[in-house]
Amino acid sequence: MELPRLYAITDRKKYGEDFLKTLESILKSGVKMVQLREKDLKDKELYELAKEVRELTRRYDALLLINERFDIALAVGADGVHLPEKSFPPSVVKRINPNFIVGFSAHSLESARYAEREGADFITLSPIFRTSSHPEAEPIGLKTLKEVSEKVNIPVYALGGITWEKIKVCYKNGAYGIAGITMFAEKANV
């Protein structure tokens, strides 16, 4: 299966009052892969939201990954899980559910290689540019994007401070796809 090129990561704060409506706009625009990433929700709230998001993404034939919580991912029938760099290894998820798509948040060549070795299906690499979501994080830049994309054999999604104008330069530097929060949310809210 070929993974979609655009990967929207949710953020209730940026999606505005009607979370599902914003997400639906994003799906309508053609995004086929979504990561539900609402770390501050309690388990049950996250589970309830994930059920709704599963229904919505299914309607638009989009893949759904849940950030870190593969119990919630299993519970709602998501397509996979997206693991932060400091979570358990991708191999643990693959052992329990080989059918799960496993994404991994890499921030360096080293962690990208680790993810590949551990069986992740793809990585996000971040932050490429300075980003409002993590303003304190030093950008790793296009050079690192290029290097990582050349040295690992799984798809690399450029993430962090990416605008619609900057997509092209990311592809030029080896990105397989583009991941983002703000760029999708803002477009949907226009």
Next chain:
Amino acid sequence: MELPRLYAITDRKKYGEDFLKTLESILKSGVKMVQLREKDLKDKELYELAKEVRELTRRYDALLLINERFDIALAVGADGVHLPEKSFPPSVVKRINPNFIVGFSAHSLESARYAEREGADFITLSPIFRTSSHPEAEPIGLKTLKEVSEKVNIPVYALGGITWEKIKVCYKNGAYGIAGITMFAEKANV
């Protein structure tokens, strides 16, 4: 399978510096069911600790349940999961892994009945007495313990403020077993 009668719930703050050593003392004393409940740990830390606790409990032939996180439970090969009242329903876990033992934290007859209906294997009922772990929580008392134990058909573990002296009166009021944090930790640390 008959569930063990004593159910030790962990608490790093009460177990002291050497968590595993305290837990081992508890296991040595004959406790055959443990709930790892360390809600403030990050996913990876919890996963790492759970692996060690799994190894230790296995050595003492004791059941291991993980609080709420059935992804971690699956990842380390635990025997089941213990769900807080405000988590997702026990049926969700049973659907994904029918072999998992599912405990549920009930605080009233109503939630005990809900747990039974949803397929929980047992409940803890709390707080029976006033407890240092949740000093603000109003005790539900022995009368409620008796009522719940009569009205549900799954094992009821009395929990909350139980000392070794009070075990007998809990059994007299219908408890199937005794669950606790402090009572086990203190005995181990003597």
